[in-house]
Amino acid sequence: MKAPASPRGAQKTAGRRTNIGAVRSTFAPWNDPSAVPLVRFENVSKRFDDHVAVRDLSLDIYPGEFFALLGPSGCGKTTLMRMLAGFETPDTGRITLGGEDLAGVPPHERPVNMMFQSYALFPHLTVEQNIAFGLKQQGGLPKGEIAARVAEMLALVKLEPFARRKPDQLSGGQKQRVALARAVARKPKMLLLDEPLGALDKKLREETQFELMDLQVELGVTFLIVTHDQEEAMVMADRIAVMREGQIAQIGRPEEVYEAPASRYVAEFLGDVNLFDATVAASDHPLARLSAPEAAGGFEVMDDDCPPAGTAVTLAVRPEKMRISLDAPAADAANVMAGEIWDIGYTGDWTNYIVELPGERLIRVARANASRIVERPIGWDDKVWVTFDPDAGVVLTQ
């Protein structure tokens, strides 16, 4: 695999800065100009009555990728997936799979399989028969081979003891596994997963996330997952496309979209973020100085391509990248905000402090509970100082 050499221009800062995020990954075919995408959406639009579901969207997905479409409901992510499966036809634009135009190819002739959000298991068939359904449609597959493949799939999802059960005799997690086994039994070129973990409880969801990742590596199949759950997308996907109103707001590795969001929308959609309206005071490469009412000493942020002085921008700082202290820092230092504790949320691994700045402005600061004993715990109504490092903030222009 090639190291990311020439990043594509889509993301603003993600490519220019190296070492973004806490994960080192060598799998990045999207940065390789010679890589051939498996699926291409080219200027695809789809409209339902007066609602535009997908708006002139282009997207490449590479072989072996675990790709996530992430967005709130109604952002067009499901429509995009259903167009790939063949259940919807694009109004304009082209979708190709392995170089072949999919226009006019009915769903039953497409080499992709889908795992439905509701699982859509056939209620009149047993687990075994459900898994065999797709194999039986491929004419000419001998019975022995079908049986062997079914047994293999049952073993893969560890459901051998339930082979003869009907779907309504299974738990939610078991149904999910049957749906998965049925979808991969035909060895599709691409597996589409529509909110695959939506119906599972939290614990099972976490387990299943890792199982799905393992399965993807084991099968070597390209996965496209649609989800509204950012954690699900971040944990599993190689790349995430954050969608908004039928368009892609940002596309990149989970670390990129989280640590270097391209817009306020993406910053707010993924995790918690504090946004400050600021004005660029000076662009002092590599530092950008911003002035904002919240910080008396102004903000100082590492930014390579900060707009010129005088531009109104938004500074985004994640709560976990801020520090909170009962002691005042050096006078007129940058990135210092004074305030009072408004509320405290203790979740065990993290403590979330809601700090009220002058002018009834609330910000959120998160602190990892790295030690069990704290010398000077912070309490309600304490006067505190919030600081952050210059590389913690991201300057957003949109």
Added chain:
Amino acid sequence: MNRPLPRPSALIPYVWLGLFFAFPFLLVLRLSLSDVALAIPPYSPQIDWEKGIDGIREFLGGLDFEMYDRMRGDHLYVNAYLTSLLFAAQGTIMALLVGYPMAYAMARCRPGTRNLLLMLVILPFWTSFLIRVYAWVGILKPEGLLNAALGVIGLPPIDLLYTPASVQIGLVYSYLPFMVLPLYAVLEKMDHTLLEAASDLGAPPWRSFWQVTFPISLPGVVAGCLLCFIPMVGEFVIPDLLGGPGSLMIGRSIWTEFFSNRDWPFASAVAIALLVTLIVPILLYQRQQARALEAGR
């Protein structure tokens, strides 16, 4: 743990069945074991309540299976039975063939249209059954609407009235709602994503239908068929109005025996035999309903 006492409301079905099914059935059964008599009512023996226990014993001694023997020996009745079963079976199959696409199309309509169509299916019940069947005479008679329409498009007229075919038409027409409604109920409930899943797994539409839609709709098919078949076997008005001499059905024979020949015991015996014939499909229906209930839980 104490089992809770059955609520009084649970008894209602039993009282109902006792009153409106078991009691009349026993009356008919008793009739079928009696003999014809020139009296009012036209059968014997009667229970002489004044004689007390002896009267009842005398009455029971007077009952016999003579009527059933007579029925078995008479080809007319055996044939009428067979004709009835055949007509009902054919009518049921045709109602299924007509009703399934209808119910399927209704279930695939938009909800607003669906309710309208459902209303239209039920609408004929607002008119008398007799009048609706009689209307078919006007349609099927040699100079009726059907032949007029055929003449307009240049086809030769066909003589349908008083043939087995016209009875079939009447049967299918009259019982179609009983086929459509249970079919519609299962098809409407069916999850459309199942068809998408089938198609996603490589099944073309026709195979999706046979491998997914049809098997899932089977409870509705069975219910619809039995709801048509059972009353069709005993149907009386339709063969009487639309049928010729070739379509003697058992319901009509019962009527003739009761009202023309005033042979109440024999008519009762025929009716009892009909009931026994129908017990098999009725039990089938019940078993299927019970299974559907269990599956629904």
